[in-house]
Amino acid sequence: MLKDALAAAAVAALLALPLLGFRLTDSQQGLKLDYRFAWIGYAAAAVFFGRLAVTLAAMALSRTTRGRRQILPSLAVQPSRIRKTAGWLMVAAALLLPWAPFADRNLVDKATLLLIYVMLGWGLNIVVGLAGLLDLGYVAFYAVGAYSYAILSQTFGLSFWICLPFAGALAASFGILLGFPVLRLRGDYLAIVTLGFGEIVRVVLLNWQELTNGPNGIAGIQRPSFFGLPFLAHVAGKTTFHEFFGLPFSPGHRILFLYYVILVLALATNLFTLRIRRLPIGRAWEALREDEIACRSLGINPTATKLSAFALGAMFAGFAGSFFATRQGFISPESFTFIESAIILAIVVLGGMGSQIGIVLAAILLVGLPEWFRDLQQYRMLAFGGAMVLIMLWRPRGLLASREPTIRLTAESPPGMPEPAGEAAR
Numbered sequence: 564m565l566k567d568a569l570a571a572a573a574v575a576a577l578l579a580l581p582l583l584g585f586r587l588t589d590s591q592q593g594l595k596l597d598y599r600f601a602w603i604g605y606a607a608a609a610v611f612f613g614r615l616a617v618t619l620a621a622m623a624l625s626r627t628t629r630g631r632r633q634i635l636p637s638l639a640v641q642p643s644r645i646r647k648t649a650g651w652l653m654v655a656a657a658l659l660l661p662w663a664p665f666a667d668r669n670l671v672d673k674a675t676l677l678l679i680y681v682m683l684g685w686g687l688n689i690v691v692g693l694a695g696l697l698d699l700g701y702v703a704f705y706a707v708g709a710y711s712y713a714i715l716s717q718t719f720g721l722s723f724w725i726c727l728p729f730a731g732a733l734a735a736s737f738g739i740l741l742g743f744p745v746l747r748l749r750g751d752y753l754a755i756v757t758l759g760f761g762e763i764v765r766v767v768l769l770n771w772q773e774l775t776n777g778p779n780g781i782a783g784i785q786r787p788s789f790f791g792l793p794f795l796a797h798v799a800g801k802t803t804f805h806e807f808f809g810l811p812f813s814p815g816h817r818i819l820f821l822y823y824v825i826l827v828l829a830l831a832t833n834l835f836t837l838r839i840r841r842l843p844i845g846r847a848w849e850a851l852r853e854d855e856i857a858c859r860s861l862g863i864n865p866t867a868t869k870l871s872a873f874a875l876g877a878m879f880a881g882f883a884g885s886f887f888a889t890r891q892g893f894i895s896p897e898s899f900t901f902i903e904s905a906i907i908l909a910i911v912v913l914g915g916m917g918s919q920i921g922i923v924l925a926a927i928l929l930v931g932l933p934e935w936f937r938d939l940q941q942y943r944m945l946a947f948g949g950a951m952v953l954i955m956l957w958r959p960r961g962l963l964a965s966r967e968p969t970i971r972l973t974a975e976s977p978p979g980m981p982e983p984a985g986e987a988a989r
Contacts, residue, residue, distance in 0.1 A: 700761025708884025734881025
């Protein structure tokens with residue numbers, strides 16, 4: 564154990580040497596190189612004791628696993644109940660968050676951004692987690708939804724609620740458009756093609772200046788209203804939100820409204836995913852994920868199954884993109900780069916393929932924590948990468964891996980149902 568811990572500490576010291584050991588500082592003579600060798604020692608010591616603690620914990624866990632399984636065999640069915648309870652607690656916490664004593668505008672705004680990534684993760688989970696199709700260009704559908712809303716609202720003067728279904732439909736059509744060329748591709752080849760599709764969409768947004776305004780983006784995007792009541796201090800000839808309800812004007816009203824809008828959209832995405840995975844199309848996705856050849860032999864149409872997964876996943880990305888555009892009021896191609904696809908895919912993989920709650924936890928780790936610790940500046944992305952490495956080492960299948968089939972065929976009847984008899988039993 565000591566030898567392993569010393570080796571890990573040596574590797575950490577080598578990695579920390581260029582990252583932490585040197586620093587450029589401003590001085591009257593110009594840039595000056597400072598040395599911080601003490602930080603290298605701190606990093607090596609932290610890794611040494613951390614590795615030692617992890618090894619000891621793994622040994623203790625392996626010794627007690629067999630005894631725990633023998634003493635409490637009934638715990639094998641408990642995780643699903645625990646996850647269900649945890650899910651309801653998360654929903655309650657999300658509903659009450661803006662009214663908590665410690666909540667402020669900054670917290671609600673960051674929670675809104677977090678919910679956007681949760682919704683994107685749940686949408687991509689249909690493609691990657693359920694259907695098993697690796698998609699590296701998911702941000703393209705996100706961009707299609709955002710630009711669809713921006714162009715429709717500015718060209719035809721349509722409201723957010725009217726443009727929302729159109730944005731989802733256009734994104735779903737792009738999902739089908741992507742699905743057709745990749746029907747025969749799997750694994751790395753599928754990932755390369757989807758990556759290329761995402762870059763094609765970004766390049767088109769950059770160069771089609773007549774429609775998208777090119778790299779300058781689209782500004783002045785219409786904000787959503789509460790059933791036609793704008794969240795402004797005063798509008799000539801129109802009743803505003805605070806005037807209708809007799810409240811003093813506050814910019815926080817719009818922030819709260821946007822938070823609950825994305826919360827409803829995210830919960831609708833979650834409910835749709837949980838319901839559809841129990842339908843025949845959802846079970847076909849899971850079967851396709853496990854073995855495509857076996858699916859063909861059972862009469863499942865892989866073409867329709869893949870296209871439905873791409874279309875539905877893209878639709879929810881279009882909804883999220885439409886909300887992103889109305890929240891920001893400005894969009895540009897720089898908001899839809901490959902790094903966004905990588906973050907969304909990392910949320911799905913680190914959360915656990917097919918796990919809805921795991922995606923929420925991964926989004927908090929990969930999006931929420933870096934936003935809250937933005938003051939750390941250059942160390943923020945270092946912490947981001949370190950968190951990904953640690954999760955992959957400790958939980959290689961994700962925080963809450965869920966690849967169990969929705970319906971399992973067994974010889975036993977469900978509780979409360981009589982045993983089949985005669986020909987039915989055979």
